[in-house]
Amino acid sequence: MFTLVDLVQPDNLAEAYQILSDKRNNTILGGCAFLKMGSKRIGTAIDLTNLNLSYIREQAGFIEIGAMTSLREIETHTQLREYFNGVLPKSVHNIIGVQFRNGVTVGASVYSKYGFSDLITALLALDTEVELYKGGRMLLVDFLNKPHEKDILVKVWVKKNNRKAAYLNLRKSASDYAVINVAVSKLDDQWTIVVGARPSKAAIAVRASAALSKGKLSVEEIEGAAQRAAEELSFGTNARGTSEYRKALCQVLVKRGIMEVLHANQSDN
Amino acid sequence: MQIKVTINDKLVTWDVEKDEFLADTLRSHGFLSVKKACETSCCGLCTVWVDDKSVLSCSILSLRVHGKKITTIEGVPKEAEEFARILTAEGAEQCGFCSPGFIMNVLAMKNELVNPSENEIIHYLTGNLCRCTGYMGQLRAVKTYLGVVEG
Numbered sequence: 001m002f003t004l005v006d007l008v009q010p011d012n013l014a015e016a017y018q019i020l021s022d023k024r025n026n027t028i029l030g031g032c033a034f035l036k037m038g039s040k041r042i043g044t045a046i047d048l049t050n051l052n053l054s055y056i057r058e059q060a061g062f063i064e065i066g067a068m069t070s071l072r073e074i075e076t077h078t079q080l081r082e083y084f085n086g087v088l089p090k091s092v093h094n095i096i097g098v099q100f101r102n103g104v105t106v107g108a109s110v111y112s113k114y115g116f117s118d119l120i121t122a123l124l125a126l127d128t129e130v131e132l133y134k135g136g137r138m139l140l141v142d143f144l145n146k147p148h149e150k151d152i153l154v155k156v157w158v159k160k161n162n163r164k165a166a167y168l169n170l171r172k173s174a175s176d177y178a179v180i181n182v183a184v185s186k187l188d189d190q191w192t193i194v195v196g197a198r199p200s201k202a203a204i205a206v207r208a209s210a211a212l213s214k215g216k217l218s219v220e221e222i223e224g225a226a227q228r229a230a231e232e233l234s235f236g237t238n239a240r241g242t243s244e245y246r247k248a249l250c251q252v253l254v255k256r257g258i259m260e261v262l263h264a265n266q267s268d269n
Numbered sequence: 270m271q272i273k274v275t276i277n278d279k280l281v282t283w284d285v286e287k288d289e290f291l292a293d294t295l296r297s298h299g300f301l302s303v304k305k306a307c308e309t310s311c312c313g314l315c316t317v318w319v320d321d322k323s324v325l326s327c328s329i330l331s332l333r334v335h336g337k338k339i340t341t342i343e344g345v346p347k348e349a350e351e352f353a354r355i356l357t358a359e360g361a362e363q364c365g366f367c368s369p370g371f372i373m374n375v376l377a378m379k380n381e382l383v384n385p386s387e388n389e390i391i392h393y394l395t396g397n398l399c400r401c402t403g404y405m406g407q408l409r410a411v412k413t414y415l416g417v418v419e420g
Binding site: 001 | 327328378397
């Protein structure tokens with residue numbers, strides 16, 4: 001269980017960031033569900049509840065998702081169920097239970113770069129940017145790859161386009177963490193293959209995605225891309241599975257993901 | 270620090286510690302239906318409603334519910350009894366330790382979903398663990414309560 005010395009609920013982002021920067025162990029609170037499983041010693045906990053960051057808004061060309069939006073809001077949002085074959089709601093659908101998803105937030109899930117995150121995998125397959133208070137707006141992939149810096153994730157931007165997407169995962173039981181998760185997407189002829197819960201954080205299989213984008217999408221090429229994804233990414237071992245198991249699963253799920261996207265594409269044409 | 274909350278339709282002011290969780294606050298004020306078990310936010314025993322949404326009270330800091338409406342099973346006695354009788358008739362009450370949280374989530378589901386399918390019921394209740402029943406009796410009880418007609 002974490003401990004905290006003080007808890008503040010600032011009225012604006014500037015104040016929140018100032019308090020965050022004041023001391024090394026000052027921390028932004030998300031839903032607290034994952035935080036409470038650790039033993040972090042927090043100086044001042046910063047609660048963003050008063051900043052009105054819980055929203056899903058459609059803007060010209062983008063969907064904005066506020067940092068304090070719950071995963072349950074993602075799951076049940078009518079428009080998000082339509083966009084990208086509902087890949088975002090599908091990705092959070094099996095995370096623990098409804099009560100849990102009502103509590104945990106998009107901002108904490110993304111900012112923490114959790115390896116087991118289902119949401120990051122799906123977001124990474126879309127054209128997603130994050131907006132940090134200090135760091136500004138950047139591609140999600142760049143955010144995931146940059147070293148950790150103290151900042152506040154304000155919102156996530158998802159570009160609205162005709163991207164088709166699929167999300168797959170394997171869990172040992174319905175509400176457990178994923179042993180591995182995969183998201184595949186296609187915009188025009190460009191494919192993106194993402195693998196998460198490796199168990200390290202989600203990553204794009206760049207070479208496999210590029211090869212698939214150049215090919216004719218024969219069964220052999222699809223199987224080749226799935227194999228390439230499994231070979232170019234690294235996998236680790238933890239209580240849920242060995243690296244070898246994850247690598248084998250990766251190949252199967254990537255192939256299924258590609259087939260699902262192709263099917264979605266054909267259904268639309 | 271002080272919080273003002275409406276607990277089961279009654280406005281109260283409570284002193285809470287900054288790192289106190291809602292489940293502990295509720296239990297310290299006599300709402301002993303709120304159980305604590307897993308400590309990993311996954312068992313659903315501590316389920317209460319905050320502004321009519323079912324949440325895990327073991328994972329919400331009490332300070333964060335200031336100004337909100339909290340409902341425990343003590344606040345919905347009529348609905349809880351109606352469902353509990355069906356649960357008992359189906360032999361699904363067993364030790365009863367998980368029942369308050371389970372019932373709160375069943376009632377939340379009834380308020381949220383219209384004519385849910387069996388799969389939707391199972392999915393909605395995935396976050397409520399029970400180590401006695403094997404879930405089949407509970408599922409029968411929920412379907413009876415909701416009037417689900419087998420298709």
